[in-house]
Amino acid sequence: MVTVSNDTQFVHLAWHRSEKELAGVQFSMGADPTGKLGRMFGVYDDGSGLTLRGTFIINPQGQLMNSEVNFYNLGRNIDELMRKFKANLYLSKKTNEGCPSKWKDEGDATLTPGPEMVGRVHEALEAQKKTPAKV
Amino acid sequence: MDAPLSPLGVGSHVPDFEINTYEPKTKGFGKFNLAAQKAGGRWSILFFYPADFTFV
Secondary structure, eight states: OEEEESSOHHHHHHHHHHOGGGTTOOSEEEEOTTOHHHHHTTOEETTTTEEOEEEEEEOTTSBEEEEEEEOTTOOOOHHHHHHHHHHHHHHHHOTTOBOOTTOOSTTSOOBOOSGGGTTOHHHHHHHHHHSOOOO | OOOOSSOOOTTSBOOOOEEEEEETTTTEEEEEEHHHHHHTTOOEEEEEOSOTTSOO
16 A cells, blocks of 8 residues: 655655654655656546545555546545455455455455346345355 | 656556655655555555645
C-alpha cells in the first residue's frame, strides 16, 4: 500500500511529523510532483494541479484489478477497499469462482458460474447459507 | 516517456514505474517500484489523495 499525492517526499515528511492524526499511519507516502503517475491512472486534475481520490489495486502480475475514483469532497470507505482486496486475493486462488456483492471474507458464499446457475443465483446463494462453503 | 493519454482500464497491464517515498516506519526516504513489487510476488494498492495538509 502506498499513498500518493503531488507533494514531494519532503512535504510528506513535514506533514507526517506535524499532523498528530497521522501518527498511526505507517504506509509509504509516494511523491508524484509532476502528476505523471496520476495522469497514467486518470486522476490528475490539470485545472487544479491536484489529484482526485483514486484507489487502484494491482496484482503481482502487474494487472489493474480494481479502480475507484471519487471527487474531492467524498472520502473513501476503507472497509470496502479491504473487502475488494481480500476478494482479489481469494479469487486469485479460486479462479473459477466469483465473489458476490455481499462477500466479505473467506468462508462467505461465492458463486461458480455455470449453466445450472443461469436464472438461479438466488437458489445458489440460499443453498450455501444452509451448507457453508468449505474453505 | 510521456504517460498514455487515456487512463488505464481495469484488466489492463500497468506499465512499470518508480516514485520517491517518505517511509513513516523508518522516518527516512525510499522508493516504491512496481517492478520490485511484481518480482516479490506482492500486490500493490495505490491510494491517491488531493494534497498534504488537507483531510484524506
